[in-house]
Amino acid sequence: MRVETIQGEVRGEVTSRFEMINIKKIENKVEERKKIPLEAFLKMMSDLEELKRYGSKKTARKNL
Amino acid sequence: MDLKKLLVKTCEIFDKLRIRYVLIGGYAGIIYGSPYTTADIDFVVIANDVKLDLVDNLKRIGWIPTENYSDVEELRSFGQFYYTGTGYPLHILPEVYGFKIEKGIKVRSIKIDGYPIKVCSLEDFIVMRLAVWGDEDKIKAIAVYKANKMNMRYLKKRAEEEGLMKRLSWLIKKLKEE
Numbered sequence: 001m002r003v004e005t006i007q008g009e010v011r012g013e014v015t016s017r018f019e020m021i022n023i024k025k026i027e028n029k030v031e032e033r034k035k036i037p038l039e040a041f042l043k044m045m046s047d048l049e050e051l052k053r054y055g056s057k058k059t060a061r062k063n064l
Numbered sequence: 065m066d067l068k069k070l071l072v073k074t075c076e077i078f079d080k081l082r083i084r085y086v087l088i089g090g091y092a093g094i095i096y097g098s099p100y101t102t103a104d105i106d107f108v109v110i111a112n113d114v115k116l117d118l119v120d121n122l123k124r125i126g127w128i129p130t131e132n133y134s135d136v137e138e139l140r141s142f143g144q145f146y147y148t149g150t151g152y153p154l155h156i157l158p159e160v161y162g163f164k165i166e167k168g169i170k171v172r173s174i175k176i177d178g179y180p181i182k183v184c185s186l187e188d189f190i191v192m193r194l195a196v197w198g199d200e201d202k203i204k205a206i207a208v209y210k211a212n213k214m215n216m217r218y219l220k221k222r223a224e225e226e227g228l229m230k231r232l233s234w235l236i237k238k239l240k241e242e
Binding site for chain 1: 066067068094095097098099100101102103150152176177199202203206207210211238239
């Protein structure tokens with residue numbers, strides 16, 4: 001599963017109206033997420049945060 | 065230290081200092097099956113449980129306060145920290161829109177890395193999203209609603225208490241139409 005920030009979900013769309021939110025897409029993401037145990041998802045999320053901040057896990061480790 | 069370990073260590077400090085807390089926000093959403101990531105850790109606490117020794121305890125695990133916090137009332141009204149190196153934010157609040165710890169509020173204890181973390185109920189997670197109701201809140205409310213079986217009686221009770229029944233009715237109607 002591709003871990004995605006919520007900004008990725010709404011980027012490029014005008015979603016101030018409820019109707020513009022793609023409920024089916026959210027449902028699909030929820031179904032994908034159900035396949036991943038919580039602890040594994042949390043690990044993926046931490047890795048993603050490190051990548052976002054440092055470009056790579058290796059660089060992240062150096063900075064910590 | 066990754067976010068998960070940081071969360072557990074922070075809750076251990078609350079327990080050690082006897083600060084009654086509840087995890088809220090995006091992290092609580094993830095625990096309830098939200099597929100959307102977050103880097104923030106947000107807690108609502110009983111303000112009077114908080115004393116200035118919380119700051120030193122948090123510093124020991126790498127949380128840096130953004131304010132001086134020489135006055136406990138400042139810390140009680142809004143505690144903000146960031147994590148050394150990664151910059152993860154930590155917020156400690158006495159209440160937020162749609163939620164504070166009081167009689168009748170349901171709190172769940174969920175084990176992470178074997179440690180029991182107190183988390184807002186999924187219904188209260190929805191109520192908090194209804195209270196703010198921005199685009200991200202709508203998306204997260206839908207995700208958590210879809211991922212779980214709600215206690216509708218409690219959800220409606222809480223939405224009513226917070227004056228959010230119209231938004232809840234709208235959300236339920238929209239999700240039924242899909």
